Amino acid sequence: MHYSTSTTRKLGEKYKEISLLGNVQALLGWDLNVNLPPKASNSRAQQSAYITSLTADRWLNPEFRTLFEKASSETKKLSPLEKAMLRNIGWSGKYYWKVPKELVVEFSETTSEAFMAWHKAKTEDKFSLFSDYLQKNIRLSQRIADHLGYKKNRYDALLDLYEMGLTTDVCSNIFKTLIKELRPFMKQIIKKQSNNETMKQLINENTFYSEKRQRQLSLFILRKLGYDLSAGRLDVSPHPFTQSMTKHDARITTKYLLHDFRSSFTATIHEAGHGLYEQGVADEFEGTALDSGVSLGIHESQSRFWENQIGRSPEFLTFMAPVFQAFFPEHLSQSTTDHIVSLFNNVEPGFIRIEADEVTYNFHIALRFELEEKLINEKLKVKDLPEIWREKMDEYLEVRPKTDSEGVLQDVHWSYGNFGYFPTYTLGNLNAAQFTHAMKKELKIEELVARGEFGTILSWLRDNIHKHGASIWPDELVKKVTGEELNPKYFVEYIKEKYSALI
């Protein structure tokens, strides 16, 4: 990275320490989720907390802040990339600079306890074991939001922590459109879709898909998609995730279900999308505030693009059908391409967000968004949550969870105090559809995918999205790539076109 002033150069050098600490923290986190022996969890918590406090010290270092202020006052001399770097440092730094350190520490301690309480509550299906902790997390999040500041809605301050500039108004409009357009469409699909018998024959408690074969299949598709296994790894964890230390070490995980090969396959493709994004960031950004994916909403667009736009398309599944049959002849040799396509595109409203199909998925997010906004603005009491959850599930998905474990307790996010996070999943789905629409003007995606040629598609993503790292913020990136602001109509069109043809 080229620096035009001695101030930005020094700032860049200081930031490098924050970046390195972040890499170490990321590695500790990856190890915690993949390898850590159970008895080591306390020592790992201490190691992690120590890195967190070193990181906070670096952010609060007076010299670092002076350099940042000075650089921010002489932006005329700076290149666009240096300005982008300053903008990112200001955006990340505000959490450390505006929220008192005692509050940050209290929040971190409270959420650790809340996580354990949530885990027990979910296992025992007792919301009451979690509700006091949840109340504390909400209180602390409200205080954090008040320190961060906001123009219109307190919840906006929290949304912005995960997606720069995202607001409640923007989310409300998106969810209104999605619900209005896709709820009636969901009902149509369910009425017409008729492949349950075939599905039961291919996937049931008597079908065994060996873990070894599933892993080989995952490695096959990773190589095909262009994920660099010499700059990453594929491991196993209960919840698949991606953890990138640097672009040369962007690791992913998957999980294997013995009776169902789809789960590991789609999780691998999803996480590969995240990993490919990180591996594709420009080399010159390494160690700077530009050296990763720009936001959660753009990150999720990359994983969803490969998982859904590509991975669940009839062309891709047609290409893959003989491969699946070769890997699992004992179960799939009699199956047709149509069977395989419907196996990956079954629409069924359910209780669990992470198992939801692409048509119903965003309804789960709409529900969480509405409840979070009310909780943060004190318009809803914690004790009323389980019942409201059931009512809203009924309204959007026409299913009513019988237990709280399948309802309000299913997700880990609120135990971590991550209010404002959920909407980025929907942004990911919307961005993916809008990027695909733009890509189709330049590439014949269906033909490429049908031939199993993914290189051209990856190059397009590299040029338009990946290489920019965090130098272009999400709203500008969407405009630059697609020529207009984020518009939910592309997702709605994608869903309607695809499923009208399938059912």
Ligand code: MG
């Ligand atoms: Mg993801």
